[in-house]
Amino acid sequence: MLPVDLPGTVRDALLAPLVDHHCHGVRRDDLSRAEFELLINEGGSPAPPGTTHFDAPLGMAVRRWCAPLLDLEPHAPPAVYVSRREELGAAEVNRRLLTGAGVVAFLVDTAPANTSATDIDLLTATEMGRHGGAAADELVRIEQIERDVAEDAPLAVDYLDGVGEELTARAARAVGLKTVIASLYGLDFDPARPTRGAVIAAANRRLSDPKPPLTDEILLRHLLWSAIDVARERGLPVQLHTGFGGSGPDLHRTDPGRLGAFARMLQPVGVPLILLHCYPYHRQAAYLAGVHPHVYVDVGLALPHTAAASARVVDELLELAPFHKLLFSSGCHGVAETCYLGALYYRQALGAALGSRLAAGEWSAADAARIAHMIGSGNARRVYRL
Template identity: 55%
Template structure:
């Protein structure tokens, strides 16, 4: 077997999608589909989100999975999807991704999204839950406990949900950014903030309660050896990009007791790679970045590989709503990582190249999340 053949074989292995969401179980019209291939809002009048890197990728790489020629027109693609039905389209696309394990963030609760179990069934994979910390806090607030009891009830509920999870996740980046006071708040401040919030519980945006939730999750994750995923970088318009640079977490990282996974990271890929290089408990994820940079994703992967230790880099798709995003995340990961590793074939031995591909594609996640290998 040649070195190129060995690399191809390694890249064809089943992947561990260490961060994703449920996909829609219902049939979608064009407007709904286009809203799910962007992190932004509707396209301006007379334009389409199919005219984007990910939109073109759907036509090139997803169309053949659904039985169409590459580059099928958007109308033909969506018509074929409707004729197949959502369940069959999801099954074809999820299985084409070649995923062995889905680690599903269940923080977006919606009846129209597949559960982790359904993702696993349709994708022919194992499925595991990642618990979103802020969603648990909002669930507890919905019970309207006394402010003096909020912290204890939240801790108890998060511990209960962590019992069945492989990891925890925070979206504090969306709520207040990553420039927060890195220290845990004192109990009195938590009670006072809870009293204000519980007077009319809604979306959690209070900085004190967000820090309390993050630290409660970090301590539970540290005690149980669970990874704590933190959104950084690229996302929808609910965040402010310059405030979600992972480097802003440095002081928190210095004192946090849990393994940290920096999610997405784009465009701050080098900052994330640096943090993974210098802090033993920090890992860098390339999900979402690879999908949305699509044909240019090799450059993004190369940035992370410049500095981050290879045992600290994790694959994910961060698919949400569309099984297409799962398939594209896996496709561009394999294609682009293969291109980057091939460029380094004169510098790294064929054995090392294969080992690095396996580490990033599955082995790192299996180790971090205590998942079965193979």
């Protein structure tokens, strides 16, 4: 898995426990094959007749790397894998895979990955920690809070108060805030804080009956800037989903390179901005992390999904990103396989990157080990004050 000739200190640094600074809870119930297939694909539809979502990079990786943790041979057929999964039961499978990831702390966005889903049964942050033999903390998905407030607020003014109060209350128990504005609107939003008048007008539309889904740019910006206020007050970072993952606007509108003006506006505020996933715009994200002292970056979900090809994605991220700005996350959601594979491919990809730099004499082993520790856990401990 790791290059064979890595110095021991570098190997140890790569194998050290990770802080998974962004993941979701996984399903606690046993899954049919159809359910499992939907959860290893980002699209939400079954594969076309005669095909299977297992025939994708992530599906191959599940069969290769997760099968042995379920006592199967590598490359076990999909039917065998799903049936063994059911046989062991979700709790045991989750325990094996989450523990196998070698994570020391999970930071968990407990809202479902897809904001429109409400009824699925996910492990809580505490349970993620317990199953994974790790500490666990919560991330507050701000659009989830907004939805709860919009449900109950009779008037726009209550809505505004409610958003502020709920953000403050929830942030008190969290280590970070997270926004999915990229999925709901796009990253080509006006970076300025909207005026109160505009927000009131938009809130009135939002509170109409039946309620429209939250896609209004004004309200999303209001929510984001409210979150920034709370984050500044409490010294919390704000996570921003960018790039691929889930449905939403056209992909090019989720390019984090569109966040230049917003990042500049945020710089004097001092709130760390953490760009999640980013693929296929991870080079753009790395650039932002390089020029803004408060911008951080990971490629989260891209690792389990690009699987056997993930080494190049990580190496592209390393082209420009400062090493004190890189974080590990598994982007885990739906099934614990994504957590296990996220950690596995992260270690494998970073190991390959370090190995090639050592072989070329570009880096010293001491620096390589130090940087592996920084990316794997040190930077997260600093930014999230763990």
